[in-house]
Amino acid sequence: MKRAAYEVAQVLERNREGLAGYCANSWQLRTLHALRKCRSAALGGHIDRCNNPGCHRLHLSYNSCRNRHCPKCQGHKREEWIRAREEELLNVPYFHVVFTLPPELNRACLYEPKLMYSLLFKTAWQVIKGFSANPKFIGANPGMIAILHTWGQNLSLHPHLHCIVPGGGITKSGKWKSARSKGTYLFPVKARSTVFRARFVAALRKELKPRSIAFYESLFKSNWAVYCKRPFFGPSQVVGYLGRYTHKIAIGNHRIKELDNKGVTFAVKDYRHGGKRSLLRLSDQEFIRRFALHVLPKGFARIRHYGILSSYHKKITLTQLRQSLGRVQLQKQKPLQHRLCLVCKKGTLVTLNIFTARGPPEYWMEKLKKQKQNGI
Structure with missing residues (x-):
């Protein structure tokens, strides 16, 4: 699936100082902060390498929050x-x-x-x-x-x-x-x-x-x-x-169609009228308040x-x-691909280094920089 142009995390990040005002309890607040930091440097990450001999590409990945309310972790x-x-x-x-x-x-x-x-x-x-x-x-x-x-x-x-x-x-x-x-x-x-x-x-x-x-x-x-x-x-x-x-x-990230200084615009379906599609615009504050309800x-x-x-x-x-x-006849499923190299689509990613919120070691950053310069 194509990566979403906008994310719930962006709305939370630009309102991070005021998130407590939209939550009914501390658990909701902790959840929103987890979603805000998901797959960002704030949670640390890891350096992986493809084990395919014809690839061996390095990958820099930031950790996910693994929260069940997160659009990126399901x-x-x-x-x-x-x-x-x-x-x-x-x-x-x-x-x-x-x-x-x-x-x-x-x-x-x-x-x-x-x-x-x-x-x-x-x-x-x-x-x-x-x-x-x-x-x-x-x-x-x-x-x-x-x-x-x-x-x-x-x-x-x-x-x-x-x-x-x-x-x-x-x-x-x-x-x-x-x-x-x-x-x-x-x-x-x-x-x-x-x-x-x-x-x-x-x-x-x-x-x-x-x-x-x-x-x-x-x-x-x-x-x-x-x-x-x-x-x-x-x-x-x-x-x-x-x-x-x-x-x-x-709400999934793909439903968000626009983010600007005035708020959030996302797609909705009206099931009472045959699933008619339209766009709904909410202020950041109202969007976060409604999201926290769930x-x-x-x-x-x-x-x-x-x-x-x-x-x-x-x-x-x-x-x-x-x-x-009698057994149910189902189509044969492909292996789960969460550790598949996205470049060669053949090799499996092997973790070489795990780092905290302080960031990757300089040694690995240099290797990633050279890899990018060489167009690998």
Whole structure:
């Protein structure tokens, strides 16, 4: 992919003195500073050499922050995660289900993010598990992979879960039972939405600090969005979907179209109007404030596995299911290329020297300078 012309880090860097004013807590501030320094001299780096005899080119690289909110640090993590999930795919239909919290709960999400997002995960799984256990629909123990997204296209707060659900489950006898209609239908959307709202509000009453009756009544005045997309055409589509959503962040660098003294201009899609594309302009301050909204609490897991797809069941249950259902035929993947020489595209990079924020030793800088002069 072509390198982005502008980066989130540039916005953070030119506002580094005032970042604390846009953060709700010290963890958000630490995250923004990490993103600001990513792949810069501030984090130190390393000198690598290509091991291809016909190349032997030296490479100067600065360290990445490895933060899960960073636009520049997700590519390799995403590929590693996807390849691990490929080994767990079942030869069955998969469904894409989305659970969304209403705007009335945005304020609670701002002040109690860990509680609210945990309840979202918990309630979504209760709904999927409850409907799956009903003999009217499946009558079996299901599985689910849930991925938390907290943003809308304009960086506003929009908490929702993207869930991947296999079209079936395991019965008490240990056999696979498919969803009805040959995997073209999962559960009724309206009923699922009603149950999701009722269960979430009930859990909220127990966990949240006392609120007025009017607050809870307002939550029942609108329908809660529980959307089920058409089933994937095959397991290979599931892999492609995972690649787009698992390690996605609030905004990628490629969406930023312009940076100037007046602010940040970035591309947005209006999904309410058929994905119509437009540009949105925000001041630096408002851009950073909105970006900080999506920094998750420290240690909070935003990708979770449930039921037959959980780590508890993977080693035994999934292996047996793959044998009985047949293996999924996927295209052979190329080796991960994060250590591939970008010049000859054949050799592997071998680290020769590691340096701190003080910079590379003069010896290596001289070698890099000569290499550049010689046009190597």
